[in-house]
Amino acid sequence: GDSVTQMEGPVTLSEEAFLTINCTYTATGYPSLFWYVQYPGEGLQLLLKATKADDKGSNKGFEATYRKETTSFHLEKGSVQVSDSAVYFCALATNTGNQFYFGTGTSLTVIP
């Protein structure tokens, strides 16, 4: 079945470091891919998305490219800030739109 595999955390980085959080997926057909962010004590917010192969989603300095050949959607940011400390979830919507799958989440802590 469809699924999302996300790198284990937690991740701790210094401010201004480069961030990569890996996400790979297994799916039938052509899913849509998402990254959500959850700040402490809050619900999830959509960070970015890509609906077809080679699309690049971007928001707030974060980017992810939908790579069908490697079935990946890795999240990157060139220079993280303390305010980026949160849990990041990779997610997939199946090509029928009927199912939505989350990765296990990756906790990021950015230290000054």
Next chain:
Amino acid sequence: GAVVSQHPSRVICKSGTSVKIECRSLDFQATTMFWYRQFPKKSLMLMATSNEGSKATYEQGVEKDKFLINHASLTLSTLTVTSAHPEDSSFYICSASQGDSRIYGYTFGSGTRLTVV
């Protein structure tokens, strides 16, 4: 953009009592809403799918009689935790999509922190 409002944000209740959590789509209609449970430092666990005008669909292992779901209108779903016990203490989150989830993804409520004492 789409907004999902969830109330209350925090609730403390005594063992044996019931607690109702509301999830509202504020600027769109949602025939389907989802309820998740999140344990500390863990991912989201889908509990049930709430369907407007019909019975909810529960995931395996989720007690229907303990977690009552009602989706009486296109903008409101409620989750009632009945006869709550300390092990029901958790973070509960609802979500809905304003349209095709492949395009819009899902919008989440801000969550409800339930503590049963």
